[in-house]
Amino acid sequence: MNENLVYVLAKVQFGRITESRFKERADAVQEALRKEYPIVNTNNTFTTFQFDIVNSGDKQVQQSTEKIINICSPNRDWGIRISHSFLMLHTKSYAGFENFSERMSNILNIVEKEFELYHSSFVGFRFINKFPHDESHDFNKVFRKKEFVQPDLDLEGVLKAGSNLSAHYVSESNNVMINSGVSIGGPKIPAEFADLPNDLGLKVGEVHDGVWAHLDIDSFYGEPDKLNDFSVEDISNKYSALRKLANEAYAQIVYAKPAE
Structure with a gap:
C-alpha cells in the first residue's frame, strides 16, 4: 500500500479517564513523548455533543469541551491525539507495519503507565x-x-x-x-x-x-x-x-x- 498510500489513521478506545486524572498526568505523558513528538498543536480541545429527550418530547443538546494532547513529530509526518477516552496515531508517511507497531506500542506503554488504563474496546x-x-x-x-x-x-x-x-x-x-x-x-x-x-x-x-x-x-x-x-x-x-x-x-x- 506504500506507493499510493496518502494517509493512515489508527485509533484505540479505552476506559474513560477522569478529568482530574487527565489534568494531573497529561504533562507527564507529553514529556515522555517530547523527544519524538516535540511540536504542540494549538488545537488542543475536543468537543462532544449529547442529545437528551426531555419530558416534553423535545431534544436537548448538551455540548462539552475537554482538553486533549495534540502533538506531532518534528517534520509533521506523524501526529498523536490523546483524549480522556481514545488515542489516535496518524501519518502521511507510513513506512511499514514494523515502524508503525513500534511507535504505537511505545505510546500505549506511556499512556497506560501515566493514566493507569484498565480496559480497551475499539481498535x-x-x-x-x-x-x-x-x-x-x-x-x-x-x-x-x-x-x-x-x-x-x-x-x-x-x-x-x-x-x-x-x-x-x-x-x-x-x-x-x-x-x-x-x-x-x-x-x-x-x-x-x-x-x-x-x-x-x-x-x-x-x-x-x-x-x-x-x-x-x-x-x-x-x-x-x-x-x-x-x-x-x-x-x-x-x-x-x-x-x-x-x-x-x-x-x-x-x-x-x-x-x-
Missing part, C-alpha cells in the same frame, strides 16, 4: 489510497476487481463522471469496510476526518485536480458492549491481524503490492 486501522487516471487504460491496469471503480454503462453520448461505492465485510469481532470509486476534482482526504489532517500540514478540503480513483480500507476490531483488559500486547496483536485483513483486501482489489 481501528484505516488506509486512504489514491490512484491517478491514465486515459490509455482507464484504471483497468490498477484495479483487479472493476466493481470497486465506476461500473461501465453503454449510454450513448454520456460519459462517466465519478462514483462512490461502499462495501462491508464482518466476522464475529473484526470488520472491514471499503469505500472506493472515482472522483473528478475530489478531496485528497475525506471530509469526515474534519480538522485531523491539519495536524500534519494537510489542508482539509484540498482537492486533487483531474480524475482519481480512491480506495479507503477501514479495518477494525470491536465487540459491542464489551470491554477488554488493557494489554499493549493484545492491542498490538489486534493491529497485526487488522493489517493482515487490510492487506488481503487491498491485494484482491488492485494490482499494486500491499505495504510491508
Whole structure:
C-alpha cells in the first residue's frame, strides 16, 4: 500500500479517564513523548455533543469541551491525539507495519503507565489510497476487481463522471469496510476526518485536480458492549491481524503490492 498510500489513521478506545486524572498526568505523558513528538498543536480541545429527550418530547443538546494532547513529530509526518477516552496515531508517511507497531506500542506503554488504563474496546486501522487516471487504460491496469471503480454503462453520448461505492465485510469481532470509486476534482482526504489532517500540514478540503480513483480500507476490531483488559500486547496483536485483513483486501482489489 506504500506507493499510493496518502494517509493512515489508527485509533484505540479505552476506559474513560477522569478529568482530574487527565489534568494531573497529561504533562507527564507529553514529556515522555517530547523527544519524538516535540511540536504542540494549538488545537488542543475536543468537543462532544449529547442529545437528551426531555419530558416534553423535545431534544436537548448538551455540548462539552475537554482538553486533549495534540502533538506531532518534528517534520509533521506523524501526529498523536490523546483524549480522556481514545488515542489516535496518524501519518502521511507510513513506512511499514514494523515502524508503525513500534511507535504505537511505545505510546500505549506511556499512556497506560501515566493514566493507569484498565480496559480497551475499539481498535481501528484505516488506509486512504489514491490512484491517478491514465486515459490509455482507464484504471483497468490498477484495479483487479472493476466493481470497486465506476461500473461501465453503454449510454450513448454520456460519459462517466465519478462514483462512490461502499462495501462491508464482518466476522464475529473484526470488520472491514471499503469505500472506493472515482472522483473528478475530489478531496485528497475525506471530509469526515474534519480538522485531523491539519495536524500534519494537510489542508482539509484540498482537492486533487483531474480524475482519481480512491480506495479507503477501514479495518477494525470491536465487540459491542464489551470491554477488554488493557494489554499493549493484545492491542498490538489486534493491529497485526487488522493489517493482515487490510492487506488481503487491498491485494484482491488492485494490482499494486500491499505495504510491508
